[in-house]
Amino acid sequence: MAHTNNIAERIIESNPMIVQQFRISRKIKETHDTFSIELELPDSMDGFSFNPGQFNMLYVYGVGEVPISISGNPSKNKILTHTIRVVGTVTKAINNLKVGDYLGVRGPYGAGWPVKQAIGKDVVVVTGGIGLAPLRPVISYLLTNREKYGKVALLYGARTPEDILYIKSLEKWRGRFDIETLVTVDRAVGDWRGNVGVVTTLIGKSTFDPLHCIAMVCGPEIMMRFTIMEFIKKEIEEKNIYVSMERNMKCGVGLCGHCQIGSTFVCKDGPVYCFEDIKDLFQRREM
């Protein structure tokens, strides 16, 4: 019997569905429906390393689990940051947690953005809405390793000025000479005097070199589709365009089957894909 127990313990230790508990150390309200949480690592962990673009499964005790991109700075691996939009039961429950409460975490999962392949090239990041969250680690990474890259452009679109995420970071980036930060809103309200229009209108205003760049795109699928059309017009090669896909995920580790698009599992093969590899999926409805 002791023998069986050992096996059971080993099963649980290596079981990918087991979560670890992280203490919430800070909560930041980002917009009317979006917030960030910073998590302290458990004592058993020296650091939480991840590639920009990877995600974790976050578990609220007794409520459920959701996949959420890691939105913090990858060079600061003692704090784990996630940015969450309140859309369902679990995200609402996370929002109800307070500093000092514990959250279950497992990960990091999935393939990240091609920051290594982009070395020596310009990088253009196009995002919409909360799509900025999985790309903020890329911006942090590029700025930390700034000398390795050519021009860096961040083109960001939000629905209204109130929906703009990370406004302080954006202001800071706009004040730097080594990153071109362009922001637009679909609908101007209040005293907005910036760009108005969809994010694709910023592509023409940016100065990156389409022939020597890596493009990273994250946002609603329709926004990504139009952005890619713009890129193709500018002769960016399909192999240099990367997109982040989103599908229903239940396990995060390629075992539950929910996140399949064609032959790919978004959780383990994605969420970041080279456009060249999945362009067929983009043209297929209900795949």
Place this chain on the structure above:
Amino acid sequence: MKDKNSNIAVLELKSFPVLLELLSQKGYDLYGPTIDNDSIVYDQIHTVENLPIGWKDRQDAGSYRLEKSNKETLFGYTVGSHSWKKLLHPANERLWKATADGDRFSIKTPEEDSGKRAFIGVRSCELQAMAIHDKVFTMGPYVDTLYQYRRKNVFIVAVNCTQPGGTCFCASMKTGPKAQSGFDLALTEIIESDRHYFTIEAGSKSGTKILSKLPTREANQAEMEAADKAMEHSAEKMGRTLNTEGIKDLLYNNFDNSHWEQIAERCLTCGNCTMVCPTCFCVNVEDTTDLTGQQAERWSSWDSCFTKDFSYIHGGSIRTSATSRYRQWMMHKLSYWVDQFGTLGCVGCGRCITWCPAKIDITEEAEIIRKK
């Protein structure tokens, strides 16, 4: 084995119970075919009497009938709606249990597994389904450790299929009817006018060990020929065929074929095919609590790509139409699976055809798409 030069031995019917006794003595819980609700259901067995002696089944699209046979066969049926999947990848399974502990919670190990199990009467198509699940659950970047544990502790007694059903097409899938690998012991049941016996061979070290303790003798030429003939005859009796030539690309190239819509007009999206399929592996993962909030659990339960919820993402489902859901299922089996796991996801057992209330037949639909 008594004679190293011979691979095939003979086990007389009267000695068959010894096999079950030996496995029991070795600590295996026995599972095999039983009759429940007028169909063959794999369940725990204790003696030969638990087997469906003298029963056979008649299967066609949307139809399954258990009938008395004129022979006293132990394994005279084909396959029922249940596959061994239910024992290795259970329909509902608790992944863990947690107890509230102040601000935190503590996660507990699952209950002890029943441990060693012997499956009696595994068909060749089902062996192939297990080999496919091994790839899905244990050869990716993450391993389903509960599946892996159960799988390692199974002793498999395969029984070569001499009774292919009306919806079977394993011969065309090259997954049967004769068990080729993945078993510990493989039997062929042979009934002649005056004799009822099994030819038996070992497929593993543990199989060889058990075989050496059984009251067998070396098979003679006539017995080996009888077994071979039974298999040949079986392959010819196969009710259906699926032409797999270039099937992966055929379907990829026919994603927009209008025939998908015609299938969807008949398909009830009930998900029966996914439940009876021995390779369908999709699960839902659900977190629950008791009313006091002191206990939380995580459960895995079979899910089906035929539900709208399956592809639900904030705002709506990806596959809203029945067309897209049937296409997802069939293309997963015959196209996507090949790219994901290097094998077709279909083993030709015919269950999806038999248990479809609308008589949708994957072999026919594939053929229509091929010709359209």
